[in-house]
Amino acid sequence: MKAEDKTLRELTGYRLQRANGIAMLRYKEVFAQFGLRRTTFSCLSLIIDNPGLKQSQLGETLAIDRPNLVYIVDDLTRAELIRRDVSQQDRRAYALHPTEKGLVIFGHALEAVRRLDGTIADGLSAKDHKALIAALDLIERNCATQLAKP
Amino acid sequence: MKAEDKTLRELTGYRLQRANGIAMLRYKEVFAQFGLRRTTFSCLSLIIDNPGLKQSQLGETLAIDRPNLVYIVDDLTRAELIRRDVSQQDRRAYALHPTEKGLVIFGHALEAVRRLDGTIADGLSAKDHKALIAALDLIERNCATQLAKP
């Protein structure tokens, strides 16, 4: 027998968290099929879109603290999906580049993720889907400015 | 200099995860003001809405595995927000009830969470907000049925 969550159901944050929680389980399954996790998938995508990227830029874009990137980048490097070259401009930093293998695997993973993306939003009209994305962006902006205040 | 996330931006899951991630940081701040965490807040809410609830029912409703509930319920009990009475019908189970203190603290926390709920959705019309909730529910249902298949 399930319990009533009527108080919680009135809260936008609760709905957001529930939808995100269960959706991420589905994405996790897909990522795993390619030896990836959510974080390694996102980082690989960014490195492909921005070859030569530094870890600090990766972290800034994805809101991942620098210490936590170390393991993620190690993971991608061990899997030979990216290589780390010492930056010519700044010998403290690494320039991250995708390998051939990284490009191929990411291509397949992205295809599968896009398929999943379609199924989780199945039943939403194009217009409603656009409104959903706009609403999520608004929430992100509202929360970011509120966090930035102090 | 931030990196381009143009590939990721096309993905519904990425938008959902970003919005949820940053929103949960805001909720976390509010919960902390009342000595709560996201999970203890949700559980306390359910126990108040369903006095006498068993842990197994809590877990079923919130999709929290039974082992993980032990610490959550311990936490609420230590804080004297709930009490655990051995169930009369089934001596293996505990009937969970809010204490007076639990009711008062939850009341204040709920008020603050509702205020935050308003601010994170600030800029959404009532109609758009309703559409957002409907879209999140649809995603949750789509993902649940897909997970249930196997």
Add this chain to the structure above:
DNA sequence: TATTGTTATACTCTATAACTATA
């Protein structure tokens, strides 16, 4: 001095297997 990446560490949430006591 400030920044890049690193190490060490800790907290939260989640996940599985194996146990106990009741049913």
Add this chain to the structure above:
DNA sequence: TATAGTTATAGAGTATAACAATA
């Protein structure tokens, strides 16, 4: 045998402080 709750443990993601090398 099945269920309620527990213990132990491990995997993820996230967070802070302190350090070396470089700018």
